[in-house]
Amino acid sequence: MSPTDYAGPAGRFMPPPAEAALLLDFDGTLVDIAPTPESVVVAPGLPDVLRRLRAKCGDALAVISGRAVDQIDHFLGDVPFAVAGEHGLAVRHRPGGPIVRTEQPPLPPTWLPAAETLAAQHPGVRIERKPAGFVLHYRAAPEVADLLREVAESWVASTHGRFHVQMAKMAWEIRPHGVDKGHAVAALMQSPPFAGRHPIFVGDDVTDEDGIRAAEALGGAGFRIPRDFPDPAAFRAWLATLAAGGKDSWGV
Numbered sequence: 001m002s003p004t005d006y007a008g009p010a011g012r013f014m015p016p017p018a019e020a021a022l023l024l025d026f027d028g029t030l031v032d033i034a035p036t037p038e039s040v041v042v043a044p045g046l047p048d049v050l051r052r053l054r055a056k057c058g059d060a061l062a063v064i065s066g067r068a069v070d071q072i073d074h075f076l077g078d079v080p081f082a083v084a085g086e087h088g089l090a091v092r093h094r095p096g097g098p099i100v101r102t103e104q105p106p107l108p109p110t111w112l113p114a115a116e117t118l119a120a121q122h123p124g125v126r127i128e129r130k131p132a133g134f135v136l137h138y139r140a141a142p143e144v145a146d147l148l149r150e151v152a153e154s155w156v157a158s159t160h161g162r163f164h165v166q167m168a169k170m171a172w173e174i175r176p177h178g179v180d181k182g183h184a185v186a187a188l189m190q191s192p193p194f195a196g197r198h199p200i201f202v203g204d205d206v207t208d209e210d211g212i213r214a215a216e217a218l219g220g221a222g223f224r225i226p227r228d229f230p231d232p233a234a235f236r237a238w239l240a241t242l243a244a245g246g247k248d249s250w251g252v
C-alpha cells in the first residue's frame with residue numbers, strides 16, 4: 001500500500017506520515033481511565049510505539065492534556081516532542097524548552113480551603129490541585145456529584161466569567177476561562193516540527209472537542225473515543241499498527 005492510500009478510521013482523512021502531526025490526549029485516550037489520577041498505567045510497549053510514530057512524523061508528536069505538564073513528564077518522560085498541559089494553558093514546544101504559560105487570574109483564596117472542607121465531609125471526594133485551578137473528583141463518591149457542581153458553580157458565578165466549571169469524567173474542574181485545547185493545537189502548529197503538517201488530534205472528552213475542531217480547521221482531522229475507537233485499548237492497537245512498516249508509510 002502506498003503512503004497516500006490509507007484513508008484512516010471511518011474512511012476519514014489521514015495524511016501520510018511525512019505530512020502528519022499527531023496530537024494526542026492522555027487520560028481515556030493513551031491510557032485507560034483509572035480510579036484515581038495517579039493510578040493510571042502506561043501500557044507496556046506504548047512508549048516504544050509512540051517513539052516510532054514520532055520518528056515517522058519527523059518528531060511531530062505532542063500530548064495535549066488537561067493534566068499539568070509535569071504529570072505528563074512523569075508518565076511519558078521524553079517520549080512526546082511537545083507537551084501542552086492544563087487544557088492548553090501551559091505549552092512546552094520542544095524537548096527541554098521552557099513551559100510557556102498563558103497569564104491567568106489568581107485563584108480566589110477561599111476556594112481551596114472550602115473544597116478541602118467539602119472533601120473532608122464527603123469521603124471519596126478528592127481534590128487535584130493545578131497551577132491555575134483545581135479538580136473536584138467524585139469517582140469514589142458519585143452521590144455528591146450534583147452537590148459539588150452546585151458549590152463550584154456558586155464560586156465561579158462571582159468571578160464574572162473569569163473562571164468556569166468544566167465537566168470532566170466523574171469530576172468538575174474549576175479553571176480560568178478563555179484558553180482551551182484548540183489554542184494548544186494552534187500554538188503547536190505554528191512552529192517546527194509541526195508547522196506545515198496536517199494535525200491529527202485524538203481525544204475522548206468534552207475538552208477534546210476544541211482540539212478536534214482546531215485540527216479540522218487547520219486542514220487536519222479529529223478522532224474521538226468512543227465514536228471512532230471503542231476504547232483506549234483499541235486506539236493503542238491502531239497506533240501500534242500505524243507504527244509498524246517502513247519509515248515513510250503507516251503500517252496498515
Ligand SMILES: O=P(O)(O)OC[C@H]1O[C@H](O[C@H]2O[C@H](CO)[C@@H](O)[C@H](O)[C@H]2O)[C@H](O)[C@@H](O)[C@@H]1O
Binds near residue numbers: 139205
Ligand atoms: O485531557 P486528559 O489528558 O484526558 O486529562 C483529563 C483529566 O484526566 C484526569 O482525570 C480523569 O482521569 C483519571 C484517571 O483515569 C480519573 O481517575 C478521573 O476520574 C478522570 O476525571 C486528570 O486527573 C485531570 O487532571 C485531567 O484534567
